[in-house]
Amino acid sequence: MILLIDKVAKSFGPQALYSNATMQLNAGESWALVGPNGAGKTTLLKIVMGLETPDEGTVAFAKGATVGYLEQEAQLAGKDTALEEVMSSATEIQHLGERISELELAMASEKDPVRLQQAMDEYGRARDRFEAASGYELESRARQILCGLGFPVEDLDKPALEFSGGWQMRISLAKLLLRHPDVLLLDEPTNHLDLESVQWFESFLSSYDGVVLIVSHDRAFMDACVDHVAALENRQLRTYTGNYSDYLRQREANLEQLRAKRAAQEREINHMQVFVDKFRYKPTKAKAAQERMARIEAIKRELVVLPEQSKKVHFRFPEPPRTGDMVVKVDHVRKAFDDNVVYEDANLTLYRGDHVALVGPNGAGKSTLMKLICGHLAPDAGSIELGKNVELAYYAQHQLEELNPANTVLQEIDGVAPSWTTSQERQLLGAFLFHGDDVEKRVSMLSGGERARLALAKMIVSPDPLLCLDEPTNHLDIDSVQVLEEALVEFDGTIVLISHDEHLVRAVANKIVDVRDGQVTVYDGDYDYFLFKRAELEARRAEEAAAGDTSIAAGSRNVVAIGAKAPIAAGGQGESLSAAEKDAAKPAGRNVKTKEQRRAEAEARNARNKKLAGTKKRLSQVEKALASSQARYDELMALMASEELYNNAEKFDEAMKEYSALKKKLPALEEEWLELSAQLEEAQQDD
Numbered sequence: 001m002i003l004l005i006d007k008v009a010k011s012f013g014p015q016a017l018y019s020n021a022t023m024q025l026n027a028g029e030s031w032a033l034v035g036p037n038g039a040g041k042t043t044l045l046k047i048v049m050g051l052e053t054p055d056e057g058t059v060a061f062a063k064g065a066t067v068g069y070l071e072q073e074a075q076l077a078g079k080d081t082a083l084e085e086v087m088s089s090a091t092e093i094q095h096l097g098e099r100i101s102e103l104e105l106a107m108a109s110e111k112d113p114v115r116l117q118q119a120m121d122e123y124g125r126a127r128d129r130f131e132a133a134s135g136y137e138l139e140s141r142a143r144q145i146l147c148g149l150g151f152p153v154e155d156l157d158k159p160a161l162e163f164s165g166g167w168q169m170r171i172s173l174a175k176l177l178l179r180h181p182d183v184l185l186l187d188e189p190t191n192h193l194d195l196e197s198v199q200w201f202e203s204f205l206s207s208y209d210g211v212v213l214i215v216s217h218d219r220a221f222m223d224a225c226v227d228h229v230a231a232l233e234n235r236q237l238r239t240y241t242g243n244y245s246d247y248l249r250q251r252e253a254n255l256e257q258l259r260a261k262r263a264a265q266e267r268e269i270n271h272m273q274v275f276v277d278k279f280r281y282k283p284t285k286a287k288a289a290q291e292r293m294a295r296i297e298a299i300k301r302e303l304v305v306l307p308e309q310s311k312k313v314h315f316r317f318p319e320p321p322r323t324g325d326m327v328v329k330v331d332h333v334r335k336a337f338d339d340n341v342v343y344e345d346a347n348l349t350l351y352r353g354d355h356v357a358l359v360g361p362n363g364a365g366k367s368t369l370m371k372l373i374c375g376h377l378a379p380d381a382g383s384i385e386l387g388k389n390v391e392l393a394y395y396a397q398h399q400l401e402e403l404n405p406a407n408t409v410l411q412e413i414d415g416v417a418p419s420w421t422t423s424q425e426r427q428l429l430g431a432f433l434f435h436g437d438d439v440e441k442r443v444s445m446l447s448g449g450e451r452a453r454l455a456l457a458k459m460i461v462s463p464d465p466l467l468c469l470d471e472p473t474n475h476l477d478i479d480s481v482q483v484l485e486e487a488l489v490e491f492d493g494t495i496v497l498i499s500h501d502e503h504l505v506r507a508v509a510n511k512i513v514d515v516r517d518g519q520v521t522v523y524d525g526d527y528d529y530f531l532f533k534r535a536e537l538e539a540r541r542a543e544e545a546a547a548g549d550t551s552i553a554a555g556s557r558n559v560v561a562i563g564a565k566a567p568i569a570a571g572g573q574g575e576s577l578s579a580a581e582k583d584a585a586k587p588a589g590r591n592v593k594t595k596e597q598r599r600a601e602a603e604a605r606n607a608r609n610k611k612l613a614g615t616k617k618r619l620s621q622v623e624k625a626l627a628s629s630q631a632r633y634d635e636l637m638a639l640m641a642s643e644e645l646y647n648n649a650e651k652f653d654e655a656m657k658e659y660s661a662l663k664k665k666l667p668a669l670e671e672e673w674l675e676l677s678a679q680l681e682e683a684q685q686d687d
Contacts, residue, residue, distance in 0.1 A: 001024055001025075001026055001062060002025055002026060002027055002061065002062045002065050002182055002183060002210065002211045003024070003025040003048070003059070003060075003061055003062075003065070003183050003211055003213075004023075004024050004025075004058075004059070004060045004061075005021060005022060005023050005024075005025075005044075005047075005048065005057070005059055006022055006057055006058050006059070006060065007020050007021070007022055007056060007057040007058070008020075008021040008022070008044070008047060008054045008056065008057035008058070008059065009021070009054060009055045009056035009057055010040060010043060010044075010047065010052070010054055010055055011055055016235055017039065017040035017043060017232075017235065018039075018040060018044075018232055018235050018236060018237055019056070019235065019236070020057075020236070020237075021044070021057070021232075021236070021237035022057075022237065023230050023237060023239050025183070025211040025213065025228075026211070027182075027209060027210060027211065028208075028209055028210075028211075029211055029212070029227060029228055030205060030206075030208065030211075030212040030214070030225055030226045030227055030228070031211070031212065031213045031214065031226060031227075031228045031229065031230055032214050032215075032216065032222045032226040032228070032229045032230070032243075032244055032247075033045070033213060033214065033215050033230050033232070034215075034222075034229060034230070034231050034232070034244070034247070034478065035231055035232030035233060036232075036477065036479060037433060037447075037449055037450075037477040037479065037480070039232040039233075040232055041187075041215045041232060042187055042215060044232070045069065045185050045187055045213070045215060047059060048067070048183075048185060048213070049067060049069045049185060051069075061182075061183065062182070065182040065183060066179070066181040066182045066183070067181055067182070067183040067185065068176045068179055068181035068183070068184050068185065069176075069185040069187075070172060070173055070176050070185065070186045070187060070189055071187055079159055079161065080159070080160055081156065081157045081158060081159055081160065082146060082151060082155060082156050082157070082158055082159075082160050082163065082171055083139070083142055083143065083146065083156040083157060084160075085160040085171055085175065086142045086145065086146060086171060086174045086175050086178055087138060087139060087142045087178070088175075089175035089176070089178055089179050090138055090142075090178055090179055093130065093134075093135045093138055094138075096126055096129055096130045096135060097130060097135055099126050100123065100126050100127060100130060103119050103122060103123040103126065104123070106119050107119050107120060107123065138178075141178060142174070142178050143156060145174045145177050145178055145204075146170075146171075146174050148197065148200040148201070148204065149170045149173060149174055149193065149197050149200070149201070150170065150193065150194060150196070150197040150361060150362030150363065151167075151170070152363055155363075165192075166191075166192035167192070169191070169192040170192055170193070170197075173186075173189060177204065180210070181210060182210040182211065183210060183211045183213070184208065184210055184211065184212045184213070185213050186212065186213070186214045186215070186216075187215045188215060188216055188217070188474075188475070189201070189214065189216065190216060190218050190221050190500050190501075191471075191474045191475065191500075192474075193362075193500050194359075194360075194361065194362040194366075194500055195359055195499075195500055195502060195505070196359075196360070196361050196362070197362060197500070198218070198221055198500050198502070201221075201225075202221060202224040202225045205225040206224075206225055212225075212226075213230075214226060217473060217476055217477050217478045217480075217481050217501075218473075218500070218501050218502070218503070219244055219245075219478065219481075219501075219503040220501065220502035220503040220506070221501075221502070222243060222244035223243045223244050223245050224243075226243050226244065227241070227242065227243065228240065228241055228242070229242070229243070229244060229246075229247035231247065231251070233307060234307045255306075255307070258304050258306055258307075259306065261304045262303070262304040262306060265299050265302070265303055265304060268299060269296050269299055269300070272292040272293075272295060272296050273292075273296060275288070275289065275292055276289045276292050276293055276296070280293075316487060316490055317460055317463050317487055317490065317491045317492075317493075318460075318462065318463060319492060320463045320464060320465040320491075320492060320493040321389055321391070321464075321465050322352075322389065322465070323352050323387055323388060323389045323390045323465045323466075323493075323494070324352070324387040324388030324389060324390070325351055325352055325387070326349060326350075326351060326352075326387040326388075327350045327351060327352055327354070327386070327387045327390050327465070327466055327494045328348070328349070328350040328373055328384070328385070328386060328387065328390070328466070328494075328496075329348075329349050329350075329383075329384070329385040329387070330346055330347060330348040330349070330369075330372070330373070330382070330384050330520070331347060331382055331383045331384070331385065332345055332346075332347060332381070332382040332383075333345075333346040333347075333372065333379040333381065333382035333383070333384060334346075334379060334380045334381035334382055335365070335368060335372065335377070335379055335380055336380055341518065342364075342365040342368050342518065343365060343369075343518055343519075343520065344518055345382075346369070346382070346519075346520045347520065348369075348513060348520050348522065350494060350496070350511075351494075352387075352465075352493070352494055353492070353493075353494065353661075354494050354495070354510065354511050355488070355491075355494070355495040355497070355508050355509050355510045355511065356494075356495065356496050356497065356509060356510075356511045356512070356513055357497045357498070357499065357505045357508070357509035357511075357512050357513070357527065358370065358496065358497070358498045358513050358515055359505070359512055359513070359514055359515070359527075359530070360514050360515035360516040361516055364515045364516045364517070365515050365518075366498050366515050367396075367470055367498060369513075369515060369520065370394075370468050370470055370496055370498060372384055373392075373468060373496060374392060374394040374468050376394070386466075389465070390465060390466055391464040391465060391466070392464050392465075392466035392467070392468055393459050393460075393463065393464040393466070393467050393468065394468045394470075395455065395456060395459050395467070395468065395469045395470065395472055396470040396471070402455075403443045403451060403454060403455060404443060405442065405443045405444035406442065406443070406444070407442070407443050408439065408440050408441060408442055408443070409429060409434055409438065409439045409440070409441055409443070409446070409450075409454055410422070410425060410426075410429070410439040410440065412443060412454055412458060413425045413428065413429060413454075413457060413458060413461065416458050416461050416462075417461045417462070420461070425439075426439060428457055428460075428461065429457060431457070431483055431487075432453040432454070432456060432457045432480060432483065433453060433477075433479060433480055433483070434450075434453070434454070434457075447475075448475040449475040449476055449477055449480065451475070452472075452474060452475040452476055452480075453476060453480055456472060456484065460487070463491070463493065464493070465493040465494060466493060466494045466495075466496070467488075467491065467493065467494070467495050467496070468496045469495065469496070469497050469498070469499070470498045471498060471499055471500065472484060472497075472499065473499060473501050473504060481501065481504065484504075485503075485504055485507050485508065488504075488507075488508045489507055489508055492657070495508065497509065502527070505527050506526065506527045506528070509526060509527055510525075510526060511523065511524055511525070512525070512526070512527060512529070512530035514530065514534075524668070525668075525672070528618070528621060529618070529672075532614055532615075532617070532618040535614045536614060536615070539614070612680070615676055615679050615680050616680065618676060619673070619676040619677065619680060622669055622672050622673050622676060623673065625669055626666070626669045626670065626673060629662055629665055629666055629669060630666065632658075632662060633659070633662045633663075633666060636655055636658060636659045636662070637659075639655060
């Protein structure tokens with residue numbers, strides 16, 4: 001046991017957050033702390049850290065355990081570089097290093113044998129602790145963590161204060177990871193990371209040997225790196241084993257059991273109540289009626305109380321104005337900031353109905369591309385053209401700052417929807433989880449998540465046909481993300497999305513644009529298709545690199561052979577060789593492979609196997625998608641033959657949209673299926 005939260009209770013005024021909250025966290029466990037907005041997740045983290053005091057209960061740590069806490073907001077102080085700032089967090093290691101240097105100087109000048117021995121003993125202990133803490137690799141570890149979190153190598157020596165707030169959060173996270181505390185508390189740690197940094201972070205946490213407790217809205221992230229879930233539900237803390245998806249399944253199974261038990265109790269009560277009502281006044285049945293009345297009261301005392309269900313709100317965007325087929329055209333665009341060339345020749349065309357996710361490493365230019373499309377930046381060369389009737393809405397974090405602190409939530413919406421009724425405005429706000437008196441809150445009193453929801457609500461009051469969304473889920477809770485995700489999936493217009501939330505990208509995107517190394521590459525498929533193609537590309541590069549290594553090794557051996565003195569046959573000017581000498585002189589490379597050859601061949605073989613596994617996986621995904629799409633296509637064909645559909649204009653329009661989308665999707669899936677099948681057959685023949 002490293003951390004024990006024992007029977008903790010916390011209230012704010014009349015509002016009770018939870019009572020009797022208990023959980024034990026052991027070394028090597030990773031926990032997600034989940035619950036609706038306002039349930040007290042961040043408060044519980046602060047109680048663990050000692051920043052808040054519980055009304056009841058205790059928090060206990062194992063002896064000597066260290067704790068680290070990453071808040072949602074962090075500010076750096078000082079003028080150190082990013083690398084120096086991160087390294088400065090490892091104070092214990094640095095103090096050990098300083099002490100070792102002091103002891104080395106003392107031992108060099110000490111004449112007294114006793115004091116010299118004492119210094120040597122302390123020096124040995126300090127060296128052992130320093131090595132155990134990887135003190136000699138401190139800088140390389142700091143560099144590795146910073147680069148894993150998306151920092152370019154050239155930025156490591158840049159002053160930390162010159163970075164934006166999001167990058168400063170990454171520095172704060174890197175400081176925490178370098179310290180490697182026994183208990184790691186993380187409040188929305190992925191908010192300022194990109195997809196590739198999130199994947200690195202998942203890998204880092206998967207091998208963490210301490211305790212990790214995470215508050216996050218990122219479902220894919222929690223699925224990848226937690227093995228326990230603590231859920232704050234109905235003012236109680238319940239614990240589950242497994243990742244986030246496991247928790248959802250277990251919670252639903254538990255709820256089904258509770259519903260079934262409640263239904264059985266109610267049936268038994270109703271059955272006995274019929275008997276009581278019929279016979280309670282008959283002398284011959286009075287005793288039996290009294291017994292059943294007592295039994296009814298006993299069951300009512302034991303009656304299962306079903307947990308309150310969070311209010312699920314479904315929101316559908318209003319129909320945007322129709323645009324031409326071409327929505328955005330980026331034509332031979334160049335963009336640079338001083339000496340930093342982001343794109344030399346970027347080209348991209350987006351069409352009506354495209355739901356595009358921009359992906360790639362941080363700093364590659366995803367946000368720059370979005371700002372160019374939105375007109376917030378001008379290209380240095382080339383052109384950006386919007387299609388016919390294309391108006392756009394741009395959402396980014398700066399929009400939170402544009403909210404008027406003096407306004408109420410309702411006034412903010414009213415300012416952009418003057419023709420809407422109060423009822424319509426409340427309905428929209430309800431979709432973003434502002435209920436009842438919440439709409440009368442001043443903006444200045446809202447949390448970060450509430451501000452983000454309000455800014456999104458303002459944007460979609462009257463949606464433009466092109467939505468550009470840069471990290472729209474930052475500071476949202478899981479329920480809010482779900483509402484947004486469902487609305488975006490059903491949006492009939494065009495979407496350009498940047499998000500670190502893999503679940504959201506998978507759900508929304510039907511096209512991926514990869515921005516890296518100054519190139520803009522379009523993948524005409526979903527996120528899984530993009531991952532498959534990227535893995536295929538990396539496998540091909542590994543094969544080419546392995547082949548290059550083999551040819552270099554062979555070339556080296558040839559040079560040696562050409563330069564070596566060849567043995568001369570008997571009868572020539574050289575000495576004759578014995579049979580044994582002739583055998584020894586045979587080129588070894590013909591039958592025995594060199595270490596370089598074996599390594600190159602192993603790498604090539606691994607690359608082929610990885611590619612083959614990826615091909616099989618993608619083929620299985622395509623087959624399933626093809627089968628379900630074909631089945632739905634057949635259903636629609638039958639449906640459109642019915643007169644009933646033609647008499648319902650709304651349903652007819654929906655069916656026609658789905659039919660048109662499937663008509664495009666099916667040939668693409670069939671073509672990919674043929675390509676993958678051919679690749680798999682070819683690879684199997686080569687083996």
